[in-house]
Amino acid sequence: QVQLVESGGGLVQAGNSLRLSCAASGLPLSSYGMGWFRQAPGKEREFVAAINWNGGSIYYADSVKDRFTISRENAKNTVYLQMNSLKHEDTAVYYCAAGDNSPRYFKPYSAYWGQGTQVTVSS
Secondary structure: EEEEEEEEOEEEEEEOOOEEEEEEEOOOOOHHHEEEEEEEOOOOOEEEEEEEEOOOOOOEEOOOOOOOEEEHHHHHEEEEEEEOOOHHHHOEEEEEEEEOOOHHHEEEEEEOOOEEEEEEEEO
């Protein structure tokens, strides 16, 4: 059974940091590109960042570039999203997904999504 489990969300003040983790079981993440998405209340899910299988290629949405960092530890079957200088508009449920190895045009596979973790940034 494939599971992706996000953790690390919470309530923080604007300007602070959080690190999200996405741990996989039943799925060797080293074979997949990985991405982070988010969905704010009343809005569509949007792309945040993606990384290829070995971390050699990364792509960010403009809204998070220079503030967020995606990384991975294949030995731990885990992907991370370091979020710095958080803003109120970063408030959303954050999801990780496994997909193809083209971060710039990342396509998540429908079967490989986590359940999400809430990030709330108070202004």
